[in-house]
Amino acid sequence: MSGEFRIKDMQLISTTYKIINVFGRERRAVGFWTPRFNLSKSLEKKDDLDTIIWPGGSEKAPRGWLLPSNKKLKIGVPVKPGFDNFIRFENGKAKGFCGDVFEEVIHALPYEIPIHYEEFGDGKGESSGTYDELVYKVYLKEYDAVVGDITILANRSLYVDFTLPYTESGVRMLVPVRDQRQKTAWTFLQPLTADLWLGTGAFFVFTGLIVWFIEHRTNQEFRGPPVSQIGSIFYFSFSTLVFAHRERIMNNLSRIAVVVWFFVVLILQQSYTASLSSILTVEQLQPTVTNLDEVIRKGANVGYLNDSFLPGLLKRLRINESQMIAFNSPVEYNEALSSGRVAVIVDEIPYLKVFLSKYCHNYTMVGPTYKFDGFGYAFPRGSPLAPEISREILQFASSDKMAKLEEQLYGDTKCPDKDDSQTSSSLTLHSFLGLFIITGTSSLLALILHVIITLYNHRSHLISSSSQNSWRGLLAILATIFHEHDAGSNTPDKDEPRMADAVCTVENPWSMSNHIIENFDSDTDTGSLPEGEATPGREISVQDPDPLSFAYMHSEG
Incomplete structure (x- = not known):
């Protein structure tokens, strides 16, 4: 060998x-x-x-769950009376969101698994123990798996293997929202900030001064005693707010300034009206509490879901056990928060989203999110089904069926964000700074052009006076020029007759005849002007509303 x-x-x-x-x-x-x-x-x-x-007489190789003698998979189902839309035992099956997801993924496996569901309760709607006890029964091999809203926790993973989570993870606070804006007698001032009120008032006066300076030399409505002129300035400027000014503008430069100012006033008016309507009609809802530190300082009570791991979390967050109150359903959550029995509810996000689907407009989730792994299905340690189910969960999570199940659970209510969508802040000066720059620039340009034109028209007088007077004398001359009434202007005085009236009167023969007859003295053969009526224009403007006929005048003659 x-x-x-x-x-x-x-x-x-x-x-x-x-x-x-x-x-x-x-x-x-x-x-x-x-x-x-x-x-x-x-x-x-x-x-x-x-x-x-293979065992059972099959020629196909089994995957995952080994089925000796066609043994069924015994699955424990917890009892959750307050949140039965997550899990409930009904007609021998696991119903609700958790049960529906499990049915979808278990039937997606490439082999068939016979299942037997068993309720972990007394048959009267009460649980036979805590969730930890139910999970421990898997370790004791009393159940082959647990299907329900079982949160994946480190201490539970010592006894069972969890699948990947199939829900959103995390713990947050639920708090009431209140309208923080107080309606008072001075609410009408809230649409604008203080600097915008002052800036708007300053530009009202500024525009009035510009118009007065340009108009008062030629426009009789802007002349008179100093008190009257000051009143005209303020009345004209502030009456533009409602476009009710009665003064007639004669100068084209002042018209330009006023038109631009009207544009600014229109935008301010519309913005103010919209903001005030929002303040009076839209509630500014804000959370009553924003973090647990406020709860600790106030010593307020904190609610949580009964038979959950949350008491341990709250203790780690420095909440005294005497401040903790357990609740079982969304209805109890609402009653406790609305009555002030508790300041906040601390719970897992899926439960809070179900609660908000029913009580959307009165509450909101606030504060940080405390990370947890979410809900998973529990299997015995080393079970080949756990990784198989996890792979199917990954595929099912991105499917349309999962989206439909979540919509059935949470509803399709679009709850607005209380932090910003229903708030209405005051308008600031910065928002209208561009408009104020435009109207200020146009008014200043109109003023500068008016000064240049006036000085140009009086250039000969200024040149002759500059060599004979000091600078104080020149200032006095300038003041006289800009203050005196321009009698040579084409602006008609309101006390003078208008040409149109005169022409209209002359063109009416009956009015003319009537005027002639009224000016004859009844005791003399010759006509004489009445005393105090020396102006032909004023005589012509006096008309009898019922003129005499030609036959009557002929008979009288």
């Missing part, structure tokens, strides 16, 4: 192995294993093994 060989107990060890298929008490050879061909039913060539009979 030559080459390598092994001997054990004085016997040569063969390198060829026979493969035996054992099922029940029967045994049969299905092939061999050799270093040359590995598994093969022939020693001479590479070939597949003979058909293998």
Whole structure:
């Protein structure tokens, strides 16, 4: 003999192995294993093994759950009366969101698994123990799995294997929202900030001064005693707010300034009206509490879901046990928060979202999110089903069916964000700074052009006076020029007759005849002007509403 060989107990060890298929008490050879061909039913060539009979008489290789003697998978179902839309035992099956997801993923496996659901309760709607006790029964092999809203926790993973989570993870606070804006007698001032009120008032006065300076030389309505002129400035400027000014603008430069100012006033008015309407009609809802530190300082009570891991979390967050109150349903949450029995509810996000789907407009979630792994299904440690189910959960989570199940659970109510969508802040000066720059620039340009034109019209007088007077004298001359009434202007005085009236009167023969008759003295043959009526224009403007006929005048003559 030559080459390598092994001997054990004085016997040569063969390198060829026979493969035996054992099922029940029967045994049969299905092939061999050799270093040359590995598994093969022939020693001479590479070939597949003979058909293998698996437990149960099946010729297909089982995956995951081994089914000795067609044993069913015994699954424990917790009792959750307050949140039965997550899990409930109904007609021998697990119903609700958790049960529906499990049914979808278990039937997506490439093999069939017979299932038997068993309620972990007394049959009267009460649980037979805590969730920790239910999970521990899987460790004791009383259940083959647990399907429900079981949160994946480190201490529970010591006894069971969890699948990947199939819900949103985390813990947050639920707090009431209140309208923080107080309606008072001075609410009408809230749409604008103080700097915008002052800036708007300053530009009202500024525009009035510009118009007065340009108009008062030629426009009689802007002249008079100092008190009257000051009143005209303020009345004209502030009456533009409602476009009710009565003064007639004569100068084109002041018209330009006023038109631009009207544009600014229109935008301010519309913005103020919209903001005030929002303040009076839209509630500014803000959370009553924003973090647990406020709760700790106030010593307020904190609510949580009964039979959960949250008491341990609250203790780690420095909440005294005497401040903790357990609740069982969304209805109890609402009653406790609305009555002030508790300041906040601390719970997992899926439960809070279900609560908000019913009480959206009165509450909101605030504060940081405390990370947890979410809900998972529990299997015995080392179970081949756990990774199989996890892979199916990953595929199902991104499907349309999962989105539909979540919509059924949470509803399709679009609850607005209380932090910003229903708030209405005051308008600031910065928002209208561009408009104020435009109106200020146009008014200043109109003023500068008016000064230049006026000085140009009086240039000869200024040149002759500049050599004879000091700078104080020149200032006095300038003040006189800009203050005196421009009698040579084409602006008609309101006390003078208008040409249109005169022409209209002359063109009416009956009015003219009436005027002539009224000016004759009844005691004399010659007509004379009445005393105090020396202006023809004023005589012509006096008309009898019922003129005399030509026949009557002829008979009187």
